[in-house]
Amino acid sequence: MYVTTSGRIHNFGAGPATLPLQVVEECQNALPNLNESGFGLMEISHRSETFQEIIDSAMGRLRRILTIPDEYTVLFLQGGASLQFYMSALNLLRPGDHVDFLVTGAWSQKAMKEANRIGDASPRWDDSENGFKSIPKNGEYSIRNDAMYVHYTSNNTLFGTQYHHLPDSDGKPRVLDASSDIAGVPIDVSAHDLIYAGAQKNLGPSGVTIVILSPWAMKRVGDDLPTMLDYSVHSSKGSLFNTPNTFGIFVLDRVLNWVEENGGLEGSVARNIAKSNLLYEELDRSSFWKPHAKKDSRSVMNVTWRLPNEKLEEKFLQEATIAGLGGLKGHRSVGGIRASLYNGCSIKSVEALVIFMRNFEQANH
Ligand SMILES: Cc1ncc(COP(=O)(O)O)c(C=O)c1O
Structure with missing residues (x-):
């Protein structure tokens, strides 16, 4: 071969997916001794100063690269984008609330299924009968007057389709699954109220999920949610409520550094x-x-x-x-x-x- x-x-x-060789080599160097701390990359406490510097650095780089407004919250969670299908709905919806979906592939279908556990999720555009070959144009669908938000998937990893415009949400908040194109295409973060993405395609290894929330989204977070599913808990602890994926966050920081250098x-x-x-x-x-x-x-x-x-x-x-x-x-x-x-x-x-x-x-x- x-x-x-x-x-x-x-x-x-x-x-x-493949990562820049430079990043892989940085991981290799950090494995026995991370940033000259004497602790190995996989062996250091998430409560250490060394790790705090790494998570702060990764958050800062992500904010710079994506031009995330200061008032937005950034979280590094676990459970993949698949957990966010449910967690986003749990935090933003109340039972029976209407929520509208643009269904452009299997990931949107899965997200809608989970949102339906909390609210009344409706597909406002669905291309399944045509084999998910296209993306809706603005004007080809309608949004319900009382929809709490509109959910879409910016890039359909399985079918190879992607939005090249900001989908019209009829003035409703946009919730976006950007798992397979975050930091790979232009994005107007301020036009969204919640963005989530697994890191394992454009930004790092699996096991780190990026969640970006507007002030509106943080205000919507309901009372008394299960602790680990509550955005406000993770926010109040700087994504360190429980043990995060320290290795994954290190790699994320290195990939973001590589993006900035390039x-x-x-x-x-x-x-x-x-x-x-x-x-x-x-x-x-x-x-x-x-x-x-x-x-x-x-x-x-x-x-x-x-x-x-x-x-x-x-x-x-x-x-x-x-x-x-x-x-x-x-x-x-x-x-x-x-x-x-x-x-x-x-x-x-x-x-x-x-x-x-x-x-x-x-x-x-
Ligand atoms: C667009 C999109 N959403 C969600 C997922 C599910 O992500 P995870 O495996 O991190 O839960 C994927 C995985 O490939 C994806 O491509």
């Missing part, structure tokens, strides 16, 4: 556009490739496509593995191929993929 000079393959996995959010956005353009140009070059998403809804983070038949898809994946290109198998609900181009994926990896695709098409067309 072909491997790059560092011994790492070109990793197109959908998450946990042009900030603008740099990430430009690289992600360049990478996805390169791959979409190849997909549009030949009818051999069958891209899944409609052109105006294409994701810059997850690119999905089929081949003429399943046998060829299997062959593609086998030969790609031999060529040192990994993590390309599409999600079972879509099939085919998926290349995830998160922040840690370099343009060199995409160039290698495109060269492989050209050769594969020539040999099999």
